[in-house]
Amino acid sequence: MAATGLLALRTLPGPSWVRGSGPSVLSRLRDAAVVRPGFLSTAEEETLSRELEPELRRRRYEYDHWDAAIHGFRETEKSRWSEASRAILQRVQAAAFGPGQTLLSSVHVLDLEARGYIKPHVDSIKFCGATIAGLSLLSPSVMRLVHTQNPGEWLELLLEPGSLYILRDSARYDFSHEILRDEESFFGERRIPRGRRISVICRSLPEGMGPGESGQLPPAC
Numbered sequence: 365m366a367a368t369g370l371l372a373l374r375t376l377p378g379p380s381w382v383r384g385s386g387p388s389v390l391s392r393l394r395d396a397a398v399v400r401p402g403f404l405s406t407a408e409e410e411t412l413s414r415e416l417e418p419e420l421r422r423r424r425y426e427y428d429h430w431d432a433a434i435h436g437f438r439e440t441e442k443s444r445w446s447e448a449s450r451a452i453l454q455r456v457q458a459a460a461f462g463p464g465q466t467l468l469s470s471v472h473v474l475d476l477e478a479r480g481y482i483k484p485h486v487d488s489i490k491f492c493g494a495t496i497a498g499l500s501l502l503s504p505s506v507m508r509l510v511h512t513q514n515p516g517e518w519l520e521l522l523l524e525p526g527s528l529y530i531l532r533d534s535a536r537y538d539f540s541h542e543i544l545r546d547e548e549s550f551f552g553e554r555r556i557p558r559g560r561r562i563s564v565i566c567r568s569l570p571e572g573m574g575p576g577e578s579g580q581l582p583p584a585c
C-alpha cells in the first residue's frame with residue numbers, strides 16, 4: 365500500500381495547488397503559471413490587510429453592467445505604502461519579475477466580496493507587460509486559466525490566503541484567467557467556499573514603455 369502511495373505521489377503531474385486538463389499543459393506552463401502557497405507569513409498578511417482595510421472601507425462595492433469582467437468588487441490603485449508593506453512588495457518583485465522588467469508604479473488592490481467573482485479575460489496587452497503577480501488575502505479562491513484558442517486546455521490554481529501567484533508569458537497572453545464564483549468554486553472535487561478576498565497585484569509595464577509613461581495608465585489593467 366505504502367509503495368503504491370509513493371508511486372502515485374511521484375507520478376503526479378503537478379504540485380497539489382495546480383490542476384490541469386493534462387500533463388502537456390501542466391508541463392508547458394510549469395514556469396508560466398506558478399503558485400507559491402505560504403509566500404506571506406501570518407504577520408505579513410496582517411500588515412497588508414491592516415493597511416488596506418481603511419482605504420477599502422471608504423469605497424462601495426460595485427455590481428457592474430453585464431459586460432464588466434469583475435462583479436461585486438471595490439478596488440484602488442496604491443502607490444504609497446508603509447515600510448513594512450514595501451518590504452513585502454519587494455519580495456514579490458524579486459520572486460516574480462526579472463531584472464529587465466519595470467513594474468507599474470501603482471499596485472492594484474482588489475477587494476472581492478464573498479459573492480464577487482471575475483469573469484474570464486486577458487489583461488490588456490496595451491497597458492500591462494508579460495508578468496502579473498498577485499498576493500491573496502482573507503479567503504481562498506480558485507483561479508481558472510483557459511486557452512483562448514483551444515478551450516480544452518485549462519489549468520486551475522488554488523489560491524490560499526498568503527499565497528502568491530505568478531502568470532507570465534504564455535499563461536498571461538494565451539490563456540484567459542478568472543476567479544470562480546462561490547457556487548462554482550471547486551478545485552477538482554474539493555469545494556473551496558468563497559469569502560471576501562483581497563488581492564494585491566503587481567504588473568510589469570509593456571516592454572518598451574518607460575516608467576515615465578506609466579503616469580498615463582488607466583486606473584486598472
Ligand SMILES: O=C(O)CCC(=O)C(=O)O
Nearest residue numbers: 474482487498563565585
Ligand atoms: O484578483 C486577482 O488576483 C486577479 C484580478 C484580475 O484578474 C484583474 O484585475 O485583471
Ligand SMILES: [Fe+2]
Nearest residue numbers: 485486487541
Ligand atoms: Fe486579470
Ligand SMILES: [Mn+2]
Nearest residue numbers: 472487584585
Ligand atoms: Mn484588471
